[in-house]
Amino acid sequence: MIQLLFLVLFAEGAVALLLMVKVGPLRELAMRAVDQVKTGKGPATVKTLACTLSVILMSSVASILKIQNRGLKVGTVSPMDQVLWRTHLLEASLIGYTLFLAFVIDRLHHYLRKLMTLRKTSSTSREEVEKLQMENRSLREKEEKSSSEMKKLQREIAKLNESMKKLKSETEEHERKASTAEAHVNALQKQSEELLLEYDRLLEDNQILQTQLLSRG
16 A cells, blocks of 8 residues: 555656646646546546545544554553554555645646646737737828828829919910900901091092082183
8 A cells, every 4th residue: 555655656746747847748748647637537536536545544644643542541652553653654644645746736737727728818819919010000001101192192282273373374364465455456446447437538528629620620
């Protein structure tokens, strides 16, 4: 029994050490071994063994106390009781350490699994954050590009407005010149009509003079 407890204790110590210290792929192997123990009928078997060891531990503690009480009553402890006391003490110590290491291994496995899950979640969150940053950077680039295009369009619109103002002023100038030319043409037409009237009057006067001259001759 004691040799088996020593073997179990060394095995648990090795597993606990591998879980605490990362040595190549050995931690992953230890995690898989504990996973297999915790799946299927493993938990029930472990609980049964733990209950059995607890009963043996209490029996050993009771035997130790019984031997101590007997020694106190008699005043001396016989060599046989000393051997039994040491055997029960060693057995109880080994069982206690075995149960304690089993609890430590269980907690280490639990927290390591949680840590691995958190690392995966953190890695996924980091990838999502990087993706969002890339999208944000892309949106900023698009926004800058759109802003530059807007500024370019605004400059073109300003140029077109200036061209339209220039054309409008030139059109007004042409209209003003056209109206001036039209007024000048009207004045020339009026003057021409007056000259024609004067010419007709002079012709009439000339005819009258010719008629008078002929009548006198």
